[in-house]
Amino acid sequence: MPAMSSFLIGWVSRHVLPHERALRTWLRTAFPAIDVDDVIQESYCRLAGLSSVEHIDDPRRYFFRVARNIVLEQVRRERVVRIEAASGLAVLEQGGEDEECSPERIVAGRLALERVERLIDALPERSRKIVRMRKIEGLPQREIASRLGLSENVVENEVARGLRRVLDQLTEGERAEMPTRRRAMLARRTRQGDRP
Amino acid sequence: MSDAPANPIDAIACQWAARLDRGLAGEEEAALDAWLALDPRHRGALLRAQAGMALLDRCRALHDDDAPEQAPQDEAPDDHARWGATRRQALALAGVGVAGGLIGAAGLALWPQGSGIRTRIGEMRRVPLADGSMAVVNSGSELNVSFTPRRRDVDLAQGEAWFQVAKAPDRPFTVTAGRVRVQAVGTAFNVRRAGLGVDVVVTEGTVKVWSEGGEAQLVKAGQRARLDDGVGLAVSPIAADAAQQELAWREGQIVLDDVTLAQAAQRFNAYHEDRLEVDPALADKRVVGSFQTNDMDGFAQACAAMVGGRVERGNGVIRILR
Numbered sequence: 001m002p003a004m005s006s007f008l009i010g011w012v013s014r015h016v017l018p019h020e021r022a023l024r025t026w027l028r029t030a031f032p033a034i035d036v037d038d039v040i041q042e043s044y045c046r047l048a049g050l051s052s053v054e055h056i057d058d059p060r061r062y063f064f065r066v067a068r069n070i071v072l073e074q075v076r077r078e079r080v081v082r083i084e085a086a087s088g089l090a091v092l093e094q095g096g097e098d099e100e101c102s103p104e105r106i107v108a109g110r111l112a113l114e115r116v117e118r119l120i121d122a123l124p125e126r127s128r129k130i131v132r133m134r135k136i137e138g139l140p141q142r143e144i145a146s147r148l149g150l151s152e153n154v155v156e157n158e159v160a161r162g163l164r165r166v167l168d169q170l171t172e173g174e175r176a177e178m179p180t181r182r183r184a185m186l187a188r189r190t191r192q193g194d195r196p
Numbered sequence: 197m198s199d200a201p202a203n204p205i206d207a208i209a210c211q212w213a214a215r216l217d218r219g220l221a222g223e224e225e226a227a228l229d230a231w232l233a234l235d236p237r238h239r240g241a242l243l244r245a246q247a248g249m250a251l252l253d254r255c256r257a258l259h260d261d262d263a264p265e266q267a268p269q270d271e272a273p274d275d276h277a278r279w280g281a282t283r284r285q286a287l288a289l290a291g292v293g294v295a296g297g298l299i300g301a302a303g304l305a306l307w308p309q310g311s312g313i314r315t316r317i318g319e320m321r322r323v324p325l326a327d328g329s330m331a332v333v334n335s336g337s338e339l340n341v342s343f344t345p346r347r348r349d350v351d352l353a354q355g356e357a358w359f360q361v362a363k364a365p366d367r368p369f370t371v372t373a374g375r376v377r378v379q380a381v382g383t384a385f386n387v388r389r390a391g392l393g394v395d396v397v398v399t400e401g402t403v404k405v406w407s408e409g410g411e412a413q414l415v416k417a418g419q420r421a422r423l424d425d426g427v428g429l430a431v432s433p434i435a436a437d438a439a440q441q442e443l444a445w446r447e448g449q450i451v452l453d454d455v456t457l458a459q460a461a462q463r464f465n466a467y468h469e470d471r472l473e474v475d476p477a478l479a480d481k482r483v484v485g486s487f488q489t490n491d492m493d494g495f496a497q498a499c500a501a502m503v504g505g506r507v508e509r510g511n512g513v514i515r516i517l518r
Contacts, residue, residue: 013250045240
């Protein structure tokens with residue numbers, strides 16, 4: 001099977017992933033009893049099958065539409081899907097078209113990246129250190145392993161675990177941004193003179 | 197958040213993204229291909245994980261230029277949706293007894309003693325009774341209330357009502373529904389008549405139920421007693437969420453849990469002068485959903501979407517057609 005196109009990966013990273021959280025919220029509200037994880041997974045699966053994304057003007061809307069269609073197909077297949085009919089169909093038609101000005105709209109922007117970095121900083125100590133060395137300082141895995149006296153395998157596992165945590169929090173909220181980390185972050189920001 | 201993978205596919209996909217990030221060894225490529233071939237969803241999960249990895253890479257850009265940093269925006273934790281779900285579950289768990297407490301009695305005068313209560317089709321009424329009890333009367337029902345210092349008698353002539361009975365040990369509260377009697381001291385229960393059948397669901401405490409000439413049985417919260425035409429009274433357990441669903445009418449809702457479209461239409465028609473008709477070809481299709489009793493149109497549309505039909509209207513009839 002051919003490797004995933006790096007163009008598609010970049011496009012999803014800039015234009016789709018930052019909206020996953022909003023999509024999850026919308027799905028949960030519009031269809032309280034569907035398996036949101038299942039629909040999200042299926043949505044990415046469809047995106048993975050795209051041979052080009054040039055025809056997609058509004059990726060956020062496209063992403064919402066894909067998910068909505070998956071829900072509808074499940075309904076038609078008579079799988080057990082509960083619809084809040086009172087608002088269900090109306091919402092169905094508007095899916096993903098509101099929140100024009102939500103912060104997530106500014107997807108490739110600095111704010112989105114700063115949020116990701118805050119999530120990295122909120123990782124458990126070893127994971128945070130390794131992810132920072134690997135992703136922000138750009139050190140090779142082997143070098144990180146030798147510097148920290150760890151096996152390459154451990155380094156790789158920490159990167160994977162860190163990635164999963166950041167993804168979870170990026171798409172589900174900020175539950176695990178620990179207060180201590182927050183304080184450290186604020187201190188750092190203050191040092192940089194961003195905020196009083 | 198615990199380290200237990202909420203979704204094992206995502207955890208494995210992140211592992212592969214980390215390996216792809218440092219470069220795959222020869223034999224790993226075959227292993228990745230095998231994993232991707234195992235389930236079409238794996239490819240989607242890998243795309244998501246690699247996109248996440250790309251996002252991490254782009255953080256480096258924050259440190260690569262000297263542009264003045266904008267103050268990071270404080271985003272409120274987006275917890276309301278999850279909270280909503282939790283609250284719903286909590287309500288379901290707390291059982292139907294809770295719902296009684298939610299029913300507002302604002303603006304309602306006490307119902308005079310010894311009088312009748314009648315609801316039109318589509319009407320649902322919350323009626324505080326003179327003794328402090330509450331009756332919630334469903335669409336198309338008729339009730340006659342007769343209170344004396346010694347007894348509290350309610351005759352359910354037709355339809356359905358839920359009662360939350362004020363405690364008064366020396367003044368029994370008895371509901372008559374055809375041949376069935378339900379007696380409570382301080383408790384909550386629902387009585388529904390359909391044809392000659394009577395269905396009692398107890399949501400709080402214990403009631404005594406008997407049918408004329410028969411022996412009394414104690415029916416507890418979480419149980420139902422049913423009298424079908426010509427058959428004796430049968431007591432059976434009812435799950436809390438099933439009871440919750442059956443009593444959703446008190447909040448103006450119909451909850452359908454995997455019933456046929458024909459049965460669903462029948463439930464809906466109890467609330468409307470307009471008729472909902474279902475193409476016989478679709479009558480046996482099963483539907484699931486929770487609906488506002490007053491939104492027949494939305495119900496018809498949702499059902500049509502579920503079973504792959506269409507909706508036609510005219511002359512007080514809404515038809516779901518193939």
